Amino acid sequence: MRHLLIATVASLALAGPGLAQDVSRTHGGDTYMAGEAVADTLSATGDVFAAGSVITTSGSASGDIHAAGYDVDVSTQTGGDLYAAGSTVTISGTVGEDVTAAGFSVRSSAAAAVAGNLRFFGRNLTIEGPVTGALTAFGGKVYLNAPVSGDAWIVAKTLTFGPEARIDGALILSADDEISVPERVIPAARITREEWNTGETYRAFNRSWEGVDMPMLPTWMSLFSAFLISTIFLLLLAAIFLTLVPNRVEKMRRRVTRQPLQTFLLGVIGLSALFGMVPVTALTIIGIPFVPFALLAILVVWTLGYLLAAYGVARRIVLAFNGDEDPSFLMKLVTILLAICAVAILNFIPFVGWVVNYTLVLLGVGAMTAGLLSVFITDPDPALDVDMRERIEE
Template identity: 45%
Template sequence: MPCFRTCFASIFMALLATVALSENVSLVHGGDTYLSGGTITQSLDSTGDAFVSGRRIVTGGVSQGDLHVTGFDITINADTAQDLYAVGGTVVVRGKVSEDLTAAGFSLRTDPASETMGNARLIGNTITIEGPILGSLAAMGMDVIVNAPIKGDVRITANSLSFGSEAVIDGILTYSTEEKISVPERVAPDDRVIFEKLDLGDAWDEWEDVRKEMPVLPTFASMFFGFIVSLLFFVVLGALMLTFMPHRLERMRSSVAKAPGKSIVLGIVGLALLFGMVPITAMTIVGLPFVPIAILAIVLFWTLAYALGAYSIAMWVFAGLGGTKDPGAVVRLLVFAGAITLVALLNFIPFVGWVANYTLVLLGMGAMTNAIFQSLLGSPDVVLDVDMKPIKD
């Protein structure tokens, strides 16, 4: 289930990023390594997958499984025995990747010391490729510079494309730019070069073709399997939230319980800001490569909001039925799982299921929006006059 696995990894990295704003976290569980914090300069020695999140990250060592990294300033010196996933403002890859490399960033570069044994998928504003790639390459950005040997096929979409002295492409080069460029013979001969004029409308047409091929009425077996997978996913997500951010989760849940109307209004504001990122990012032209990241952010926050809303309502009902005020993490997780199951069953009721799900999203999004606003603006205190005394009416 590659799609489910990718979504889980992305949402988990979002959780780590949230924790990283306040405290450092280091955990080894089941062979996997989890790291988050403001500044991380650590050598990895993970026998399984590794998850790293922070503002500034410099990683060394080895990850025997997949390596997932997210942050603002990322330098990856670690060798990855399987796949490498990286998202950040500035991303530099210097380690060796034994399988595939997937990375996105405003400034993205693979160092000459790096080597990707599988395929590379890169998205960014400025992409500089200096590390050899033994598989294929797919890159999309404003400015793309290729200065490394690539064994497989290459597909590049860019505003400007250039080739350095070390660039050699053994496969077929397909590039999309506004105007045709002259590709040096040493990079790839003319019979292995395909030019496709860049047209932003093509992306929408391709999406429409994919959408039409999607099944409209899934079988009962597919629906049941999807239900089980979704339930397991949310249970794991709930366990992670209760483990890594219990106090912050409790504060957000309390804000929903105290003022549900306020949470719904703030949820509408939060969703408006999220969905507004897509056209605003696209209108800047420079931000076109980051439109997929904006869409991913919508999916991440929508999922987190849904889970938070369900958890908040479940705990409110649990307390109303006479449950303890401060139950343990296991009880909280069981209550959350029961709520997710009940809400999922409501989906089979036309209209009612949609209203219930959307309300949960608004409640959860409102709690997160409120928490973000408070962290940015701070908590207002008693108003003081010039003599530093409380002002009386």
């Protein structure tokens, strides 16, 4: 559930007009932050959720910290657990419990003392902060230059030790190459070496699927479980947006029903532009590494557009039956839940269900496109008024 919250908060940085504005709010004792560049000195009494392109935090947090972005730098003194994911992750503050971090390059500085377990996953791993609990490091290149009071499990292509490296417990070591472990780090009697051949591992994984018959049709329970998980995810996503940016959601929701044709056409344009990003990005050659990000943007915008339009249409139907113009937060969530269920039922009708779903996506994307365009294209009315005034004076 924690990683699901990270993903939903991260979508705020990609959603429509939110690209140009940072979001920071405290709700239920927790702190939520999202934006292009998130930099804050925290004084949080609860948990912290941060997402963006660049994340830099300091200060203190009594609860857990969840951070996801491209470049993540956490110097906060964390009282609970720390979860971080990004291309580059740097941890420079003390952590009262466990640390779990993943990325291309992951590092804990000498000041990042961890009172619990440390779990690092990535291409280049650097551990310089002392670890009171156990160490788990899965990476291509691992550099250990810190004391580890508990056991250690290291899987690496190459492993090097700094002058401060020490393992007080047992070491389970798996590597493609033969790695020599200095006696000052850990005696040989406490080292267990396990063979780890990357190529053979992948071949064994592929062989494990041989002879496995996949079901032709999903069972009823599988369908219900998938629907339940999807519904919970969409409701959680809606709750976060309705909490952090309620005015912007209401503005886009009204556009869906008040200007449906124009919004639909804007949705066609917006979705076409997103899909066109993939081949255009690939044709530039240097943009090939960014193709996965373009595909991710399509997935995020598609999901948010579907949810926004379903909510907008459902609210319009409720208003048609003399519903409340300004319903409570709970009633908004109930409306979204009923809309999701209704659209799911329509999916069982051939062709009609697909048309309804796709139309909702285009309406939602159109509303988001209109909001995004309003950020970059100024209102022409003031200039038009000045021009008309000058003509009258002439």
